[in-house]
Amino acid sequence: MIRDITLGQYYPGNSWVHRLDARIKIIWTFVYIVSLFLIKDFWGYIAVLVTLALIIGVSRVPLKFILKGLKPIFLIIVFTFTINMFMTKGTPLFTLGFLTITREGLYNAVFMGIRLVFLIIGSSLLTLVTKPINLTDGIEKLLSPWQRAGLPAHELAMMMTIALRFIPTLLEETDKIMKAQMARGADFESGNIMNRAKSLIPLLVPLFISAFRIAQDLAMAMEARCYRGGSHRTRMNGMKLKKKDGVACFLMLAYLALIVLQRGVW
Amino acid sequence: MEHIIRIDDLVFEYKREEQLEPVRAVNQVSLEIERGSFTAIIGRNGSGKSTLAKNINALLLPSSGAVYVKGLNTADDTKLWEIRQAAGMVFQNPDNQLVSSIVEDDVAFGPENLGIEPGEIRRRVDDSLYSVNMYEERKKAPHLLSGGQKQRIAIAGVIAMRPECIILDEPTAMLDPHGRAEVMEIIQKLHREGITIILITHFMEEAAKADRVIIMDSGRVVLDGEPAQVFLHIEEIKSLNLDVPFAVDLACRLRKRGVEIPENLITTEEMVEYIACRFK
Ligand SMILES: Nc1ncnc2c1ncn2[C@@H]1O[C@H](COP(=O)(O)OP(=O)(O)O)[C@@H](O)[C@H]1O
Ligand SMILES: [Mg+2]
Numbered sequence: 157m158i159r160d161i162t163l164g165q166y167y168p169g170n171s172w173v174h175r176l177d178a179r180i181k182i183i184w185t186f187v188y189i190v191s192l193f194l195i196k197d198f199w200g201y202i203a204v205l206v207t208l209a210l211i212i213g214v215s216r217v218p219l220k221f222i223l224k225g226l227k228p229i230f231l232i233i234v235f236t237f238t239i240n241m242f243m244t245k246g247t248p249l250f251t252l253g254f255l256t257i258t259r260e261g262l263y264n265a266v267f268m269g270i271r272l273v274f275l276i277i278g279s280s281l282l283t284l285v286t287k288p289i290n291l292t293d294g295i296e297k298l299l300s301p302w303q304r305a306g307l308p309a310h311e312l313a314m315m316m317t318i319a320l321r322f323i324p325t326l327l328e329e330t331d332k333i334m335k336a337q338m339a340r341g342a343d344f345e346s347g348n349i350m351n352r353a354k355s356l357i358p359l360l361v362p363l364f365i366s367a368f369r370i371a372q373d374l375a376m377a378m379e380a381r382c383y384r385g386g387s388h389r390t391r392m393n394g395m396k397l398k399k400k401d402g403v404a405c406f407l408m409l410a411y412l413a414l415i416v417l418q419r420g421v422w
Numbered sequence: 423m424e425h426i427i428r429i430d431d432l433v434f435e436y437k438r439e440e441q442l443e444p445v446r447a448v449n450q451v452s453l454e455i456e457r458g459s460f461t462a463i464i465g466r467n468g469s470g471k472s473t474l475a476k477n478i479n480a481l482l483l484p485s486s487g488a489v490y491v492k493g494l495n496t497a498d499d500t501k502l503w504e505i506r507q508a509a510g511m512v513f514q515n516p517d518n519q520l521v522s523s524i525v526e527d528d529v530a531f532g533p534e535n536l537g538i539e540p541g542e543i544r545r546r547v548d549d550s551l552y553s554v555n556m557y558e559e560r561k562k563a564p565h566l567l568s569g570g571q572k573q574r575i576a577i578a579g580v581i582a583m584r585p586e587c588i589i590l591d592e593p594t595a596m597l598d599p600h601g602r603a604e605v606m607e608i609i610q611k612l613h614r615e616g617i618t619i620i621l622i623t624h625f626m627e628e629a630a631k632a633d634r635v636i637i638m639d640s641g642r643v644v645l646d647g648e649p650a651q652v653f654l655h656i657e658e659i660k661s662l663n664l665d666v667p668f669a670v671d672l673a674c675r676l677r678k679r680g681v682e683i684p685e686n687l688i689t690t691e692e693m694v695e696y697i698a699c700r701f702k
Pocket of ligand 2: 471472592
C-alpha cells in the first residue's frame with residue numbers, strides 16, 4: 157500500500173531530455189518555477205503549455221503517468237481553488253446561501269489552479285526524466301561553489317544518495333513489520349483517525365530501531381571502505397556538459413526572455 | 423613466509439556507563455596471519471570474533487596490545503587509510519553495507535574515497551564485477567538482488583580497493599544455501615588468486631575449506647591450527663557448544679566402531695570420495 161506513492165518517481169527512458177545533464181535540468185526547473193510567478197494572464201499560460209507539451213513530447217513520458225502525480229495533491233488544488241473563489245471581493249456573479257462568488261474570484265481561482273497544476277507537473281517532470289543518482293550528483297555540483305561559505309554540499313548529496321538507497325529497504329522492513337503485526341491481530345485500516353494513528357505506534361517503534369541499526373552498520377561499512385567526507389574523493393562518472401546541454405540552455409534563455417517580455421509589454 | 427597481520431597481546435574492552443565494568447570482548451590474543459593464507463575463525467555468539475575483526479582494520483583500536491597490518495600499527499592514525507585499503511572488510515548483513523542505489527556506483531565507492539583517477543576506477547569496477555560474476559547486473563538497484571548477489575557486490579566493492587587481505591565477518595550467515603555456496607566459491611577463488619582471507623563463520627563446512635582454523639571462546643583463542651588437527655579435539659569443541667564438520671563427526675563415530683579412517687578427511691567431498699574408494 158505504501159508503494160503506490162508516485163511523487164518523485166523516475167520514468168526510465170533514453171530520450172533527449174533524459175540524457176541532458178542533470179544540472180541543466182535542475183536550473184531549467186528552477187527558471188520554470190520562477191516563470192510561473194511572472195505570468196500575468198492566460199496568454200502567458202499558453203507559452204507555458206506549449207513548452208511543457210514540447211518537453212513531455214520529446215521525453216516520451218506518458219501523460220497518464222504524469223497526471224498520476226497530481227493525485228496526492230488533488231485536495232490541495234481543490235482547497236486553493238475554493239478559497240480563491242469565495243474569498244475574493246468584487247462584482248458578484250451569483251450567491252449560494254451566505255457565500256458569494258465574484259467574477260474576480262472565479263478568475264483568480266482558475267488562474268491559481270492552473271499555476272499550481274503547472275507547478276506540480278513541471279517539478280515532477282524533473283524527477284521523471286532524471287535518474288535520482290544523477291539528480292544528487294547534479295545538486296552536489298551546483299551547490300559546491302557555496303561549499304567554501306560553509307554549505308555542506310557533499311554531505312547533503314551523500315545524505316540524499318543514502319536515502320535513495322535505503323527507502324526501498326525501509327519500505328520492505330515496514331511491510332514485514334506490518335504483516336507480522338497483522339498476523340497478531342493488529343488493524344491498520346479501520347477505525348477513526350485517532351485509532352489509526354495509535355495503531356501506527358507499534359509499527360513506528362520497531363521501524364525506528366531498525367533504521368538506527370542500519371545507520372550504525374552502514375557508518376561502519378563506509379568507514380571500512382575509507383570514507384572520510386568529500387575532500388579526498390574523486391568520482392567515477394564525472395559530469396561533462398555536451399552540445400545538447402548548450403542547446404537546452406539556449407532554449408531556456410529564449411523561454412525566459414519570452415516570459416519577461418510578456419510581463420513588460422502586454 | 424611473511425606475515426601480513428600481527429596481533430600482539432590484544433585486549434579490547436567496550437566501555438559502558440560509568441558504574442559498570444567495561445566488557446572485555448577480546449582478551450590477550452596474539453596471532454600472526456601469513457600472507458596468502460586462508461584462515462577461518464569460529465566461536466559461538468559473543469566470543470569476540472567481530473571485535474577482533476574490527477581491530478584488524480582499525481575500526482576499533484586496542485585497549486592494550488597492538489595490531490600491525492603490513493607492519494603498520496593500527497593505532498598510527500597517519501596510516502589509517504593505508505591500513506583500511508590493505509585490509510578490506512565484508513560484513514554480515516548484505517543490506518546494510520551497500521551505499522549506492524546502483525550496483526556499479528557502489529563498487530566505485532571505495533576507490534572514489536581513495537582519490538583514484540576516474541578511468542582507473544572504471545577499470546577496477548569492471549574487473550571486480552567480473553571476478554564476482556556480477557557484471558551483467560552492474561546497472562541494477564541492490565534491493566532487487568538476492569542476498570548472495572548483494573554479498574558478492576559487497577565483496578566486489580572491497581576488491582576494487584585492491585586489498586591484500588579481506589576479512590569477512592559471517593558473510594553467509596543471512597543467506598540461503600544457494601547464496602552461501604555462491605559466496606564461498608568467490609572467497610575460495612580470491613584465495614587462489616593470492617589474497618589473504620580471514621573468514622569468520624559459524625558453518626563448520628566452510629571452516630573446513632580453510633587452511634587454518636582458529637577457535638575463540640570468551641575473547642580468547644582456544645584452538646589454532648590446521649583444520650585436520652583442530653577438529654581432532656572433537657570433545658573440546660563440542661564442550662564449547664560448537665559443531666564439527668559432518669565428515670569429522672562421521673569419522674569419529676566410525677573410529678569408535680573400529681573402522682580406521684585417516685585424520686586428514688574433513689570436508690564432506692573428501693569423505694565421500696574416500697568411502698567410495700575404500701568400500702567399492
Ligand atoms: N558495541 C558494543 N558495546 C558493548 N559491548 C559490545 C559491543 N559489541 C559487542 N559487545 C560485546 O562484546 C562481546 C563480543 O562481541 P562480538 O565481538 O560481537 O562477538 P561475536 O562476533 O563473536 O559474536 C559480547 O559480549 C558483546 O556483548
Ligand atoms: Mg559477530
